[in-house]
Amino acid sequence: MDRYLVFGHPVRHSKSPFIHTLFARQTQQALEYGLAEPVPAEFETSLRAFFAEGGKGCNVTVPFKEQAFALVDRLSPRARRAGAVNTIKLTDDGVLLGDNTDGAGLVADLKSHGVALTGSRILLLGAGGAARGCLAPLLAEGPSELVIANRTQAKAARLAEEFQDLGAIQAVAYEALQGPFDLVINSTSASLQGDLPPLSPALIHGDTAIYDMMYGATDTPFIAWAKSHGARLTMDGLGMLVEQAAEAFTVWRGLRPGTKQVLRELKRNLGIL
Numbered sequence: 092m093d094r095y096l097v098f099g100h101p102v103r104h105s106k107s108p109f110i111h112t113l114f115a116r117q118t119q120q121a122l123e124y125g126l127a128e129p130v131p132a133e134f135e136t137s138l139r140a141f142f143a144e145g146g147k148g149c150n151v152t153v154p155f156k157e158q159a160f161a162l163v164d165r166l167s168p169r170a171r172r173a174g175a176v177n178t179i180k181l182t183d184d185g186v187l188l189g190d191n192t193d194g195a196g197l198v199a200d201l202k203s204h205g206v207a208l209t210g211s212r213i214l215l216l217g218a219g220g221a222a223r224g225c226l227a228p229l230l231a232e233g234p235s236e237l238v239i240a241n242r243t244q245a246k247a248a249r250l251a252e253e254f255q256d257l258g259a260i261q262a263v264a265y266e267a268l269q270g271p272f273d274l275v276i277n278s279t280s281a282s283l284q285g286d287l288p289p290l291s292p293a294l295i296h297g298d299t300a301i302y303d304m305m306y307g308a309t310d311t312p313f314i315a316w317a318k319s320h321g322a323r324l325t326m327d328g329l330g331m332l333v334e335q336a337a338e339a340f341t342v343w344r345g346l347r348p349g350t351k352q353v354l355r356e357l358k359r360n361l362g363i364l
């Protein structure tokens with residue numbers, strides 16, 4: 092049977108095996124999908140051993156996405172732009188192809204919720220790896236403006252500079268932001284500490300779409316903040332998780348699984364429904 096893995100550390104709680112097993116059942120593909128948790132110093136050895144032993148492809152998650160970017164034989168244009176690899180495919184001619192499906196997953200999830208991106212004013216909070224990965228796919232949708240705000244302003248400024256050629260993008264300090272925005276995306280890891288970037292309620296109104304790349308059994312601090320200021324459409328990163336997986340599955344198997352039912356089953360599995 093064709094074998095796939097997700098590499099991460101820690102990775103025990105990853106939902107990728109659950110999601111890909113459902114995709115495989117749905118599309119009647121014979122494959123198995125497991126977990127690998129090498130210590131960081133052994134990531135490359137472990138990845139090469141997996142492919143030498145017949146592995147067909149893998150996902151790569153924290154903290155290995157940049158290492159994966161450096162060690163694949165070839166990069167897709169979107170992985171090159173993201174500076175990180177979350178999906179690797181062994182091609183028929185033995186080449187390790189590095190791709191990045193995170194940004195496409197975010198855009199697919201936004202669209203599945205009916206969020207208009209073309210011509211919209213988007214605010215992206217954070218300037219780390221998660222922000223970088225979604226910039227090219229977001230700019231490809233043609234927003235009227237994409238503003239990045241980050242605690243460390245220099246990082247936001249560097250990203251805006253780097254993606255200048257792809258559209259109207261600028262970095263603005265948190266305290267200088269001018270709302271309202273049509274869409275606000277939180278890519279910061281602030282909620283991991285139960286924290287929230289310093290946001291003024293004037294940045295949003297009832298029709299602002301709110302997206303947090305994080306998720307949990309209860310509202311993240313960012314989603315709770317937005318709801319308390321009247322936001323009617325709030326989304327967490329669970330949809331993005333399923334959509335980036337569907338995109339990876341498509342890269343490997345050449346066919347696209349449906350995501351709606353899988354997302355429902357994942358929520359049930361997590362005790363959210």
Ligand code: ATR
Nearest residue numbers: 217218219220221222242243279280281286287288
């Ligand atoms: P990831 O790969 O998930 O993006 P990262 O590269 O470590 O992780 O980036 C984390 C992001 O969350 C950064 O933009 C970080 O801001 P700094 O660049 O100033 O460090 C942001 N972040 C983390 N904790 C935060 C907090 N408590 N308030 C605001 N921003 C925070």
